[in-house]
Amino acid sequence: MLNDKVVFKESTIQLSHGAGGKASRKLIEGLVAPYLKVNELNDAAYVQAENAKIAFTSDSFVVSPLKFPGGSIGELAINGTVNDLAMGGAKPLAIVSTLIIEAGLETAILEEEIKAMGEAANKANVSIVGGDTKVVEHQKADQLFITTAGIGLVDPRVNLCAKRVKQGDKVILSGPIGDHGITILLARGELDLEADIKSDTRSVWPFVKKLIDVAAPGLKWMRDPTRGGMATALNELARDAKVSIVLEEEAIKVRPEVRGACEILGLDPLHIANEGQFIAVVSEEYAEEALKAIQEVPGGELATIIGEVQESDRHIVLSRSSYGGTRAIDMLVGDPLPRIC
Amino acid sequence: MLNDKVVFKESTIQLSHGAGGKASRKLIEGLVAPYLKVNELNDAAYVQAENAKIAFTSDSFVVSPLKFPGGSIGELAINGTVNDLAMGGAKPLAIVSTLIIEAGLETAILEEEIKAMGEAANKANVSIVGGDTKVVEHQKADQLFITTAGIGLVDPRVNLCAKRVKQGDKVILSGPIGDHGITILLARGELDLEADIKSDTRSVWPFVKKLIDVAAPGLKWMRDPTRGGMATALNELARDAKVSIVLEEEAIKVRPEVRGACEILGLDPLHIANEGQFIAVVSEEYAEEALKAIQEVPGGELATIIGEVQESDRHIVLSRSSYGGTRAIDMLVGDPLPRIC
Numbered sequence: 001m002l003n004d005k006v007v008f009k010e011s012t013i014q015l016s017h018g019a020g021g022k023a024s025r026k027l028i029e030g031l032v033a034p035y036l037k038v039n040e041l042n043d044a045a046y047v048q049a050e051n052a053k054i055a056f057t058s059d060s061f062v063v064s065p066l067k068f069p070g071g072s073i074g075e076l077a078i079n080g081t082v083n084d085l086a087m088g089g090a091k092p093l094a095i096v097s098t099l100i101i102e103a104g105l106e107t108a109i110l111e112e113e114i115k116a117m118g119e120a121a122n123k124a125n126v127s128i129v130g131g132d133t134k135v136v137e138h139q140k141a142d143q144l145f146i147t148t149a150g151i152g153l154v155d156p157r158v159n160l161c162a163k164r165v166k167q168g169d170k171v172i173l174s175g176p177i178g179d180h181g182i183t184i185l186l187a188r189g190e191l192d193l194e195a196d197i198k199s200d201t202r203s204v205w206p207f208v209k210k211l212i213d214v215a216a217p218g219l220k221w222m223r224d225p226t227r228g229g230m231a232t233a234l235n236e237l238a239r240d241a242k243v244s245i246v247l248e249e250e251a252i253k254v255r256p257e258v259r260g261a262c263e264i265l266g267l268d269p270l271h272i273a274n275e276g277q278f279i280a281v282v283s284e285e286y287a288e289e290a291l292k293a294i295q296e297v298p299g300g301e302l303a304t305i306i307g308e309v310q311e312s313d314r315h316i317v318l319s320r321s322s323y324g325g326t327r328a329i330d331m332l333v334g335d336p337l338p339r340i341c
Numbered sequence: 342m343l344n345d346k347v348v349f350k351e352s353t354i355q356l357s358h359g360a361g362g363k364a365s366r367k368l369i370e371g372l373v374a375p376y377l378k379v380n381e382l383n384d385a386a387y388v389q390a391e392n393a394k395i396a397f398t399s400d401s402f403v404v405s406p407l408k409f410p411g412g413s414i415g416e417l418a419i420n421g422t423v424n425d426l427a428m429g430g431a432k433p434l435a436i437v438s439t440l441i442i443e444a445g446l447e448t449a450i451l452e453e454e455i456k457a458m459g460e461a462a463n464k465a466n467v468s469i470v471g472g473d474t475k476v477v478e479h480q481k482a483d484q485l486f487i488t489t490a491g492i493g494l495v496d497p498r499v500n501l502c503a504k505r506v507k508q509g510d511k512v513i514l515s516g517p518i519g520d521h522g523i524t525i526l527l528a529r530g531e532l533d534l535e536a537d538i539k540s541d542t543r544s545v546w547p548f549v550k551k552l553i554d555v556a557a558p559g560l561k562w563m564r565d566p567t568r569g570g571m572a573t574a575l576n577e578l579a580r581d582a583k584v585s586i587v588l589e590e591e592a593i594k595v596r597p598e599v600r601g602a603c604e605i606l607g608l609d610p611l612h613i614a615n616e617g618q619f620i621a622v623v624s625e626e627y628a629e630e631a632l633k634a635i636q637e638v639p640g641g642e643l644a645t646i647i648g649e650v651q652e653s654d655r656h657i658v659l660s661r662s663s664y665g666g667t668r669a670i671d672m673l674v675g676d677p678l679p680r681i682c
Contacts, residue, residue, distance in 0.1 A: 049494050056492055
């Protein structure tokens with residue numbers, strides 16, 4: 001639930017307002033929600049159309065650079081929207097996409113991205129059914145922005161709602177975190193750092209489909225931790241569900257290259273964006289089956305249970321190290337890595 | 342139907358490729374369609390979800406200036422998507438919107454546009470159910486770009502298809518043309534021209550709803566002539582339906598201020614964008630009732646029958662003057678008025 005008492009006091013919009021963390025939430029609560037009656041910050045909204053429950057979502061992609069190890073803006077634009085639908089428990093049905101192009105963009109660059117969109121859509125088994133193209137003057141955009149919207153059919157077995165999240169529920173993470181954000185950062189070449197990592201961009205629907213098949217009654221909440229990372233997603237859950245989340249630090253997989261880059265840059269991997277991972281909160285009863293289901297889908301082998309839900313008056317996220325110490329994990333503040341998606 | 346033999350030969354993308362005319366069509370046919378399997382250039386695509394036939398559409402808005410007499414980018418973004426759904430014979434159900442904001446934009450400007458979106462959505466009786474916000478660095482965008490996507494429920498009485506358009510069908514236009522494009526042009530203040538006109542931005546769903554109620558069996562094709570204007574929309578119809586369209590020049594209403602500006606600038610009002618008008622092709626049998634239905638809705642008083650469909654091997658648009666002469670009306674070539682929506 002959004003806090004409707006927030007007042008947005010900044011006189012101008014800054015990069016941090018698009019970073020997906022605290023400042024973004026303030027912008028939505030203080031400036032968007034009062035006029036548009038948005039109630040929740042879910043990845044996908046539900047709309048009833050005759051007997052079909054439709055999930056409906058949209059995302060703009062402004063990633064810089066357009067291409068990076070493991071993916072590109074076109075691929076991201078498809079997978080990002082497919083994943084938002086999946087997080088709503090919906091089988092992706094169709095996508096519409098719009099392009100905002102800076103005049104002077106090389107046709108070859110545009111062609112590669114359109115091709116990447118087509119391939120990603122094929123791979124995710126979703127159709128791109130329409131769209132729009134706008135061209136703006138040179139230096140009035142940055143090469144190419146892509147916006148995609150998607151609709152999906154919500155699986156009738158699914159009932160996702162933060163309010164169902166209770167003491168003892170388990171938090172499952174689909175794989176290692178931070179790959180996407182750090183890949184983009186290194187791809188910019190502004191830092192004297194190199195590492196053999198690539199973006200994790202992919203459709204997570206195959207995992208979610210399996211998860212629904214085996215654990216739908218116990219499946220309570222899902223989120224793909226993109227901008228703002230795991231820390232922001234779980235803090236939003238803690239706040240919306242009025243619970244605390246206790247993470248086991250050792251269970252959260254971070255590749256050594258990502259950990260190394262984060263240490264050098266003073267970043268927390270929990271704040272770094274992912275594009276092919278998701279978090280699922282599942283009742284204790286279904287947790288082991290749910291985990292196994294994800295692990296059995298190719299690419300899900302590294303899924304783990306990373307923590308659990310605790311009743312608490314403090315709606316926070318705690319991380320417990322193997323030495324027994326715990327630290328509070330806050331939402332992302334500021335924007336250390338702008339334009340990662 | 343798109344021509345799949347078109348090859349896109351330009352090495353860079355230019356403003357004209359976003360203008361909605363010939364160059365846009367070439368970009369779609371030569372570069373987008375081959376990868377994304379887009380089949381038609383309709384305003385909205387149809388997706389079946391259980392027993393619901395859903396219309397699904399998306400548009401990006403990059404209009405400059407953001408505010409102009411009669412409207413603003415926020416209002417345009419809602420009405421544009423509502424109108425695309427209406428053109429698909431669909432009652433608008435829900436909208437998602439994404440904002441791409443240039444860092445440094447004044448909060449007051451953003452707030453006004455969010456407010457305009459909310460008001461336009463209220464007026465059009467459609468909910469904004471979600472969205473996304475991205476912020477890019479200063480000078481990497483032009484203040485604010487808005488993308489909206491919409492879903493609507495297709496009225497089961499409707500069967501819109503260019504192939505149903507036949508000899509003798511009547512072409513109905515909902516009101517005077519050119520107001521929007523000329524308003525934007527004058528609002529830029531680059532020309533030493535002033536005129537008392539304002540954008541025609543509005544939801545056309547109330548007209549379409551009435552039209553469906555009284556003339557659904559005879560209603561064959563609809564289009565809102567935005568970028569590229571009436572001339573482009575009707576040329577696309579002529580091509581898709583393999584017919585000619587013969588217009589009665591005198592029946593097409595153009596306000597004197599718009600006609601005057603067009604004469605000074607060497608533009609044809611038929612090429613100028615509209616945001617609150619639409620063209621409907623209706624069988625002769627239903628044409629009079631259809632016209633009356635539109636005229637009875639407030640704001641539709643100036644609707645007229647502007648021409649008819651003729652069988653022909655030349656798939657062109659002709660305009661007949663009151664003196665008896667006819668001239669061929671081509672699609673828009675180039676982009677005399679960039680960024681009008």
